[in-house]
Amino acid sequence: ETADPVGEGGQIVAGTAPGFPPFEMEEGGDLVGFDVDLLEAVVGETDYELSGWETFEFGSLISALTNGRIDVIAAAMTINEEREEVIAFTDAYFEANQSILVASGSDFQPEELSDLGGHPIGAQKGTTGEGIIQSELIDAGDLEESNYNAYDNYVLAVTDLENGNIDAIVVDVPVAETFQQERDVEVAFEYETGEAYGFGVRQNDDQLREALNEGLAAVEENGTYEDISAEWFNT
Ligand code: GLN
DSSP states (O other): OOOOOOOTTOEEEEEEOSSBTTTBEEETTEEESHHHHHHHHHHHTSSOEEEEEEEOOGGGHHHHHHTTSOSEEOSOOBOOHHHHTTOEEOSOOEEEEEEEEEETTOSOOOOSGGGGTTSOEEEETTSHHHHHIIIIIITTTSSOGGGEEEESSHHHHHHHHHTTSOSEEEEEHHHHHHHHHHSSEEEEEEEEEEEEEOOEEOTTOHHHHHHHHHHHHHHHHSSHHHHHHHHHSOO
């Protein structure tokens, strides 16, 4: 059952999954990051009003959207067909590939996905990184299901990687690079997926989706997108 659409120009609640730096993090009790600043700027260009943010595990965001707990997802969520069967996306606002992270100075230095075969590895539940592990490794017969560790969030996965409980993590490139700067982990190699992130809305919320697309175009045109990027990425 999908919740009703938001009325034109109504109040909207945004949902995200912190622990995915620099897109969304909790710092001193505040929710911050690229997605937070970008969505706020985008909504500011529309006649909708952002009344607040709710946080979830990444794997719960889509149901939170369809059941009406939130009205928009801003969580570095990749636009893909599987998700488009359930929700709709705005135009793309960011492009990314996947990275394979290992512990800093690790003896294990994989160079391609098949090198991960036989090793305990991890990803965050419900992500495209998890999807790659499933389709490219488990389904391909290179990895035992029991060697895959699904985490509620990537921060827990990074901690397990530092502690040697797992040997590698599959995660979006910009986030891998941030963890590499902040934690005892390093990028072993990148795996090209050509993903694009969009904001998620309910399938019956065409007006909201179109307003957000116009807002996105406006912030890309007026320099705000670039300012927000410069703040969160070393560009
Ligand atoms: N971009 C990836 C996905 O959509 C990861 C997103 C995330 O973990 N926040 O699955």
